[in-house]
Amino acid sequence: MQDLIETASQTAGPYVHIGCTPNVAGIAMYGGDLGAVMRTGPVQGEEITIIGAVHDGMGAVLKDALVEIWQADAAGLFNTPHERRGKADPNFTGFGRSAGDMQSGEFTFHTVKPGRVPWPDGRLQAPHASLWIVARGINIGLQTRLYFEDEAEANAQDPILSRIEHRGRAQTLIARRTAPGLYRFDIHLQGPQETLFLDI
């Protein structure tokens, strides 16, 4: 076994959309952008939309960020050949990528409410999605999680939410339900509302 060191991260820079969402950047390529569609047919479970924005330390909304989402389907299964617990919903990819609206900076994911996924010891985690944020000025991609306001009971028992020392910061991981099927999740890179980022 060789002992190698992970390649150093570098900022995605201001033109990440050329490489990752070229069609949004005005470059017609690949027959469409990767991760633009998460629901490829009729899906199991509740269809939801997640809308949010990424804010800098002065409260300004980033308009050059790229946000990715990875999550389980409604039954808690992942759509990957490495899933060994069952077969995930074939009409749900579990992966989304949003360049954000060029004017407002808001990112949007049309997804499903995820089911519960086990923790390594077998306990069930609360429903959540993993998010990854890159942009100009972000030297290493930021990992965080999105949980749901209307899952209070599961959230109270979640192995990650319950280990957050500063309890107020747990709230930064909770998406607000603003209408049936609609959730709002704001990411603050810095400042009093700084999002809890994960070292995984």
Next chain:
Amino acid sequence: MTQAPPRQGGFIARNRAAHPAALHPPYKTSILRSPRAALLAFPSSLSEETGPVFGQGLLGPLDADMITNFAAPGESAIGPRIIVHGRVLDETGRGVPGALVEVWQANAGGRYRHAKEGYLAPLDPNFGGCGRCLTDAEGFYEFRSIMPGPYPWPNGGNDWRPAHIHFSLFGPSFAQRLITQMYFEGDPLIPLCPILGGVTDPAALSRLIATLDMKATIPMDSRAFRFDMVLRGRRQSVFENRKEGL
């Protein structure tokens, strides 16, 4: 007799000393975009250990050829022709098969095809500036492009980016997501770059620099550069206490 594959444990903790710090003040944009609180560490679960997997069906025949993938029929991008190739490995030294590699870059004059880009160098009508490919069964990848130009950027009063190609990598796990930049051996702008200056470990910096590879160079056609990348790895231990299927 065949051996069972080693059991995969959780992810090896990230060696953050080999990465730039979130806050690197000479790179001014990092000042307001860097978290100040400590990150929360925890054992990886299936949410981090799985990730989207992409197949060959995703790719078109020209995706990995930036010389022609945006060009008019019979045309090609302007600039020194290059091949960039290498291997994607994980921290345990094993090739990562099926990794999606997405690349983007400026044209030969140092200009990006982007609405917010205002550098006076001209666009090349036959160059889009993005490409992608999947690593093969052993983790090798290859694409073709033109040498990107260096360009000035608003940061200090007179900052220039060394010539570079941006790379986005997907391993099989979401915890492996990585974006980095590849630089070219011998570029005198490398030690002057405020972004690269965030990589304080000289060995980590040298691993971001592709080397001229004369063996892979195609005579009378294209120079080749070699660039290997390492994604995070997982522990391999029969003693790690994890429930079946996790």
